[in-house]
Amino acid sequence: MDTHQILLSGITVFPIIGVIILLIWRNAAKKQAALIGIVSESIALVFTLMLLKPLNTGQAIQFSLPWIAEINISFSLELNWLAFVFLLTEILVTLAAMIYSLGEKTGEKSSNFYYALLLLFSLGMSGTTLSNDVFLFYVFWELMLLASVLLILIWGHGEERSQVSLKYFIITHIGSLIVLICLITLYVNLGTANISELILGASTLPPKTQSLLTIFFIIGFCVKMAIFPLHIWLPDAHTVAPMPVTIILAAAMLSMGTYGILRFPIALFSLEILEHFSIWMMIAGLVSEIYGALMSLAEKDIKRIIAYSSVSQMGYILFGLGSLTQQGMVGSIMHVVYHAIVKALLFMVVGIIIAATNERDIERLGGLGRKLPVTTVCVAIGVLGISGMPPLGIFNSEWMIFSGGFETSQPIILTILTLLGSIFTVIYALRFFGKIFLGKFTLHDGEVHQPKLLVYTTAAVTALLVIEGLLPSSLISWATEGLSAILVGGPL
Amino acid sequence: MTGAINVILPFFTLFIGAFGIIVIGRLLKFDNRITAGLTATLLLVSLIQLIWIMGDSNIDILSFGAAGPGGVTFQPDVIGTFVSATILVIAILITIYSGGSISSEPTYLLYYPLILLSLSGLFGMFFTNDLFNLFLLSELSNLTASALIAFQSRAEGSVSAGYKYLIMSSLGTMIILLGVYFIYKGTGSTDLSVISTLVNNSTRIGAGCFLVGFSIKAGVVPLHTWVPDVYSNSPSAISGLLAGVISKSVLFIVSITCTKLGMESSELGLFLIAFGCLNMLLGSIKALTQKHIRRFLSYSSITHTGYLMFTLGIGHYYQLDSAFSTSIFLFVIAGIAKCLAFLTAGIYEHDRQVSEANDPGNPPKTVKYAPYLLSFALVGLAGIPPLAGFTGKWLVFSSAISTGDVISMIGLVIFLVSSVIGLGGYLPMIVRLFKERDQPDDTNQLITNSSLWMTIPVYMFCVLYIIVSFHPTPWLQIIIGIIK
Numbered sequence: 001m002d003t004h005q006i007l008l009s010g011i012t013v014f015p016i017i018g019v020i021i022l023l024i025w026r027n028a029a030k031k032q033a034a035l036i037g038i039v040s041e042s043i044a045l046v047f048t049l050m051l052l053k054p055l056n057t058g059q060a061i062q063f064s065l066p067w068i069a070e071i072n073i074s075f076s077l078e079l080n081w082l083a084f085v086f087l088l089t090e091i092l093v094t095l096a097a098m099i100y101s102l103g104e105k106t107g108e109k110s111s112n113f114y115y116a117l118l119l120l121f122s123l124g125m126s127g128t129t130l131s132n133d134v135f136l137f138y139v140f141w142e143l144m145l146l147a148s149v150l151l152i153l154i155w156g157h158g159e160e161r162s163q164v165s166l167k168y169f170i171i172t173h174i175g176s177l178i179v180l181i182c183l184i185t186l187y188v189n190l191g192t193a194n195i196s197e198l199i200l201g202a203s204t205l206p207p208k209t210q211s212l213l214t215i216f217f218i219i220g221f222c223v224k225m226a227i228f229p230l231h232i233w234l235p236d237a238h239t240v241a242p243m244p245v246t247i248i249l250a251a252a253m254l255s256m257g258t259y260g261i262l263r264f265p266i267a268l269f270s271l272e273i274l275e276h277f278s279i280w281m282m283i284a285g286l287v288s289e290i291y292g293a294l295m296s297l298a299e300k301d302i303k304r305i306i307a308y309s310s311v312s313q314m315g316y317i318l319f320g321l322g323s324l325t326q327q328g329m330v331g332s333i334m335h336v337v338y339h340a341i342v343k344a345l346l347f348m349v350v351g352i353i354i355a356a357t358n359e360r361d362i363e364r365l366g367g368l369g370r371k372l373p374v375t376t377v378c379v380a381i382g383v384l385g386i387s388g389m390p391p392l393g394i395f396n397s398e399w400m401i402f403s404g405g406f407e408t409s410q411p412i413i414l415t416i417l418t419l420l421g422s423i424f425t426v427i428y429a430l431r432f433f434g435k436i437f438l439g440k441f442t443l444h445d446g447e448v449h450q451p452k453l454l455v456y457t458t459a460a461v462t463a464l465l466v467i468e469g470l471l472p473s474s475l476i477s478w479a480t481e482g483l484s485a486i487l488v489g490g491p492l
Numbered sequence: 493m494t495g496a497i498n499v500i501l502p503f504f505t506l507f508i509g510a511f512g513i514i515v516i517g518r519l520l521k522f523d524n525r526i527t528a529g530l531t532a533t534l535l536l537v538s539l540i541q542l543i544w545i546m547g548d549s550n551i552d553i554l555s556f557g558a559a560g561p562g563g564v565t566f567q568p569d570v571i572g573t574f575v576s577a578t579i580l581v582i583a584i585l586i587t588i589y590s591g592g593s594i595s596s597e598p599t600y601l602l603y604y605p606l607i608l609l610s611l612s613g614l615f616g617m618f619f620t621n622d623l624f625n626l627f628l629l630s631e632l633s634n635l636t637a638s639a640l641i642a643f644q645s646r647a648e649g650s651v652s653a654g655y656k657y658l659i660m661s662s663l664g665t666m667i668i669l670l671g672v673y674f675i676y677k678g679t680g681s682t683d684l685s686v687i688s689t690l691v692n693n694s695t696r697i698g699a700g701c702f703l704v705g706f707s708i709k710a711g712v713v714p715l716h717t718w719v720p721d722v723y724s725n726s727p728s729a730i731s732g733l734l735a736g737v738i739s740k741s742v743l744f745i746v747s748i749t750c751t752k753l754g755m756e757s758s759e760l761g762l763f764l765i766a767f768g769c770l771n772m773l774l775g776s777i778k779a780l781t782q783k784h785i786r787r788f789l790s791y792s793s794i795t796h797t798g799y800l801m802f803t804l805g806i807g808h809y810y811q812l813d814s815a816f817s818t819s820i821f822l823f824v825i826a827g828i829a830k831c832l833a834f835l836t837a838g839i840y841e842h843d844r845q846v847s848e849a850n851d852p853g854n855p856p857k858t859v860k861y862a863p864y865l866l867s868f869a870l871v872g873l874a875g876i877p878p879l880a881g882f883t884g885k886w887l888v889f890s891s892a893i894s895t896g897d898v899i900s901m902i903g904l905v906i907f908l909v910s911s912v913i914g915l916g917g918y919l920p921m922i923v924r925l926f927k928e929r930d931q932p933d934d935t936n937q938l939i940t941n942s943s944l945w946m947t948i949p950v951y952m953f954c955v956l957y958i959i960v961s962f963h964p965t966p967w968l969q970i971i972i973g974i975i976k
Contacts, residue, residue, distance in 0.1 A: 068883070070968040071890070135886065139877040146876060153923060162923050169919055170912060177908050184889045 004054050005063040007047045008077055011087070011130065014043040015123040022116040030102070030111040037098050037115035041122060045091045051079055060485065062132065073193050078132035082482030085333060085475070086129045086259050089340045090252040094122040096344055096461055097244040103453030104355060106155050106242035114155060121147035121248060128256055134183040134193045141179070144256065145172055148241075148249060156240040164240040171233040175223025179260065182216045185209070186268075195263070199486070202268035210273045217265040218277060225257030225314045228288040235295075238307035243351035246303070250310045250347060251340040258317050258336050266321065266329070267486040274324055279410045281322025286418050289315030293424030297431065301360050302353060305432055306346045309386065312425060313339045319418055320401035326483065328404020331397045333479035334472070338385070338393035341465045345382040348458040349375055353436065356448040362432070367441030371448045374455050376437050378462040383429040385465050388422060392469040396476075398422065499554040499566045502541040502576070503619060506612035509534040510605035517601045524600040525945060528591030531604040532584050535611075539580040546573050553621070565621040565683060570974050571820070572618030575744050578824055579737045582831055583611055585949040589835055590729045592945030593842055594643070603643055607733075610636035614738060617745050623672045623682040626749070630668060634661040634709075637734065641726035653725035660718040664708030671701025675753065684752045691754030699753040703763060706746035710739050712801070713770040716794055720778075723790035728838025731786060735793040736830035740800055740823055747804055761809025764801045765903050771798025772910035779917040785837045785866070788921055789830065792873055795914060796826045799888065802903050806891050809899065815891040817968070817975045818884070824967065825880040825960055826873070832953035833869035836862050839946060863925040865954055872957055874918040875911060880961040885911070 018040025022033055054061055060080040067075045079087070098118055101107055107114030124144025131137035153165040187193050189209065190201040202210065219230070226234040238246050265274065292312025299305045313335070320332030352375050359365055369376045385392040405415030468475065513534075517527050545568055554566045587607060594600055613633030620626050638661070642654025672682060678694020679687050687695055704715075711719040719739075723731045743764075750760050775795030782788035800822050807815035839862050868879075875881035892904040960967055 068965055068968065070965060070972055071887070139882070142877045142882075149919075154926075162920070166916070166919050166923075170915055173915060174912055177912065180886075181889065181893070181904075181908070184886065185893050188890050188894045 001063075004051060004061045007050055008061050008063045008079055008130070010047045011044045012077070012123060012127055014040050014047070015119045015126070018119045019116045019123075022112040022119070025112055028112045030108050033107070033111035033115040034098060034102050037119055038095065040119055041091060041095050041098060044122075044126065045088075045095060048084070048087055048091060052084070055079065055081060055084060064132070067133075068135075071193075072191070073135040074133055075136060076132040076194060077130040077136075078196065079130060080482065080485040081478050082259075082262060082333070082486050083129045085337060085478050085482050086255060087126055089255065089337050090122065090125040090129065090248075092464075093252040093340055093344055094118065094125075094248055096348075096457060097247045100247065100348060100351070100454060100457045101244040103451040103457065104243060104351060106244060110154070114151070117147050117151050117154075118244070118248070121151065121245075121253075123147075125252055125256060129259060132195045134187055134195060134198070136193075137195070138176070138180055138183060141176060141256070142173075144253060145169065145176065148245065148253065151245045152237060152241045155242045155245070157242065158240060160236075161240050164236045168233045168237040171230075172223055175220045175230070178216050178220035178223075182213050182220065182264070185213060199267050203270055207273060210269045211276060214265045214269055214273055214277055218261060218281065221257040221260035221264075222284070222318070223257070224260065225254055225318065226311050227257075227284055227314055227318055228291045228311060231288070231292075231311045234311060235304050235307045238310070239301065239303045243347060243354075246307075247344050247347045250307070251344040254310055254314055255317075255336040255340060257314075258321070258332065261318075261321055262329070262333070262483075262486060266324075271324065275409075278322050278324050278408065279414070282319050282405070282408075282410055282414045282418075285315045285317070285319030285322055286414055286421065287315070288312065288318065289418060290421040290424060291315075293421065293428055296428040297424065300362050302350050302362050302365070302432070302436065303347075303360060305362065305428065306343070306350055309346070309425075309428065310339075310343060313343070313386070316398065316401055316418070319414075320397075320404055323401070323404035323408040323410070325404040325407045326480070327400050327407055329483055330476065330479045331400025331402075331404055333482060334475055335394065335397035335401060337475060337479075338397050338465075338468065341461060341468060342382055342385045342394060345378060345458060345461045345465060346386065348454065348461060349379045349382060352450050352454050352458060355454060356450045357443055359443065362435050364442060365436045366439040367437075368448070369437040371441060372437075372450055374459060375450060378455075378458045379433060379437065381462050381465060383433045385469070387426040387429045392465060393472060393475075396469070396472045497554065498541065498545060498548070499568055499619065502538040502545070503566070503612050503615050505534060505538040505541060506608045506615065509538075510608035510612070513608070514601060514605050522601070524595045524597075525591045527601060527604050528587050528945070531608060532587045534608065535580055535584045535587060539577060539584070542573055542577045542580065546570065546577065564625055566616075566619045567621040567685075568619045569748060571744060571816075572748060574820065574970070574974050575741050575823065576615045576618055578827060579611065579614065579741060582737050582827055583607065583733060585952055586729045586733050586831065586835075589838070589946050589949040590727070592943040592947075593729055593838055594727060595943075597644060599643075603640070606636045606640050606643070610640060610738075614741065618741075618748075621684045623675060623684065623687070625682075627665065627669050627672055630665050630709075631662075633738075634658065634665060637661070637730075637738070640730045641722055641734075643730070644727050647725070649721070649725035653722045656718045657722045660715075661709055664705040664715075667701050667705035667708070671698040671705065674698040674701065684749070688752050688754060695753050696755065699750045699755040702749055702753065703746060703755075703760075706742050706749075707767070710742040710746070711771075711794055711797055712767050713774045713794065713798075716771070716774075719794055720787050720790040723793065723834075724784060724786040728786070728834050728841060731789075732831040732834035732838075735789065735834060736827040737823070739793070740797060740826065743797070743800055743804060744823070747808070751808075757808045757811060761805045761807070762899070764805030765809060765899060766805075768798045768801030768803075768805055769903055769906040771795065771801060772906055773798075773913075776910040776914040776917065780913060782917065782921075783924070785840070785921070786834070788917065789833050789837065792914070792917070793830060795910060796822075796830070796873070798910070799884075799907070800826070802907060803888050803891060806895065806900055806903070810895045810897065812891055812895065813975050814887070814894065817971045818887040818891050820971045820974065821887060821964075821968065822884045824971075825884050825957070828953055828957045828960065829869050829872040829881065832950065832957060833866060833873065835946070835950045835953065836866040836869065839950065840866075842946065865950060867922045867925050868954060869957070870918050870922055872961070874915055878961060880957060880964060883961070883964050 062078045064076040127140030149169045223230045289312050292308045295308040296305045317332045320328040388394045388398045613629045616629035638654045638658035642651045674694045675698035679690040708715045775791045779791035803819040872879040872881045875885040892900040
């Protein structure tokens, strides 16, 4: 086993070590538990960054251990450029959420379990991204779900958290089962669970099987992406979950659906097969984009406004993937990263508002701009970011998604409608900012207190958003490399 | 007497041991724990003898008396031997657990012999090659199991559960007897090796009777009505043994016997697939509304019987070896998880000394980890990765998909629906395990410490399940080897 393989396995091993320490250290105070969580996650981040150099040489890094040899299943990991982009995003988001947690009340009881579950949630996402075996992929995929359900169930807000977590679990599990059926069909028909081997052999499947698998893969992963009408779990789950969990759900976990679509149907099947579904993906993306934006406009609960915004943003991503053009797909991958940063930022701001005012109704909020100056600057940048204003990142990704839309052979009206639909995004973003931060201060209590740590974390994420927007070349290059890494013999 | 004596040793160790324990126990005035220890030792000896048979490459036969009614022929097959060995491992842990759980019962000296007799009846059913013996051994197993179910006669519902099981299983045995009659009339023999060469309409009718009779014992829908009452009112150790392994092992007996009786594989397979689907659906739907933990586990058990039937059915219908090995793997993992769940539920009961202490929101005071152990078992039974339940689900899906046929696909869809519905039951149950109570517990209630005799087997089941979950290779190797 060489150094790169040790580092690659370490990305999954160190969070596990963190979990074990936290489970043993039952009396750990919140700060102590957070320290273990943050250190474990930081090590995973450092290992990921250390693998950047070998990745630059052009070769994917692989690690494999036999697991259930009788049925050809192994603990097989692979880091390629596509996985790198998603992995880095989810680790950074989890780290930000863990630090943010320290500034608010979530996890003060049973802190060790709380941080252990955050680590497991992150491990689920890292493992899903790195898996090169379909069995392992599904194990991590479900771990991600299970950890998030428990986090909502135990630390969620309100009496309805049991029902919400049950709804979230069952709906997303149905999506997962659809994915599982597809994975097992591939495994049974091609006689291997190794994803790299599946990619090489998938074209030998009968076209009808390829088409059916494509449909089911897309439906299954769209549940996770919360694409309309499969989004019904999202608004409640995002609203009830504690803020750090909401941040991870919205900023990182939703993108796992995107990763799934890229890793399986797009990587596995030929352009001829995928083209049949291109228009449907684009239409679903368009409908989701407009529906999410309209629902954001109609909502009064500030957390739900941002939650519905995710449905809308995932619509852009699906639209880009559906275009089946290099521009569109690279744009979608970049949108995943930018959306993660903006969404983390906006939810962090929502957390600060709730912590400062104890109010979630947008109609009862107003004039916070003068009371929370730093937060106002951050949210202003976030709002501009999600509206797609240059030079912030989403402008770049939306530009590429729309370019992809215009390049595709599908009716151009879809791209025009998507472009026009983005106006709704601007409207809900400005409504969010204007109603809460501008105008007269409406709350009776004169003083608003904002926890400093929350503000610092939010400011750091805002800085990242600006930097990513101004220096997009690395991300464009990683996303392009990522796409070509999975498209060996694929559609383009 | 002709043949190898080793064939009958596991059966006789249990059968003779049962009477030995009664006599020696009374003479030497053994207490509950010594009796439990002695019984566990006998079970261990029987297990070693079974492993000896499994290691022998030749399948030996032992006969004494004339062929047909009146004579006895034992011919163990490799699947029956493995299933019996699995039952014995679980029975050893159950017996140790009983050393703590039934300590307040004055008639404990009868309890352990009843376990031994019940198991000897079951093993005899696996090993016998004679239909009349099969009927007698089935009766032995039924009567002793009924007595075990009603053993804690002071507990509410216990005696009626015992009666219910006795009536239903006797009905099953009567139908089996009818089957023996048809076969004997049609072939003039009760020896399975002879009958398999003389297949005719009578043997087919007889096989049908066996199918229905054993379906009652296995709790196949719509003949499952005894299951919820029996599993929720018998001693928790016995519920674990019945739900975890005994009732499911009957499916292997029916599978082996009906095949030997010349039943078409496609007919048997279709029956198992169709009724397996009914079990999956009914079990998961009924489990949704259960709040009483043992009743919930009972319906979950009906669902798992359905999974097992579905997989066995695929094996028969499509002649698929992988489906047969999957069914044995499912039997092993469901047995361990179910026993873990029932025994932990028993700790809840024992801790509060009331039979209705099954309210999962009322956790035991003396075993802090009980809610974790129970939820671990439930997660396993729900088939959530990375636990063995998921590996089982993966194997079932693989077997069904590999057939590529519409019947198995319909079954697979029902499996998926049942699996999703089932989650709607498992998750709220797990939530209830950790839900904090608004009002303090009734402090007047008697709290009893669950002794190490109870907790150690529970932890051992937990460890076993972890091992099967994370290192299933050796188990799969053995099972695949058996099927090959």
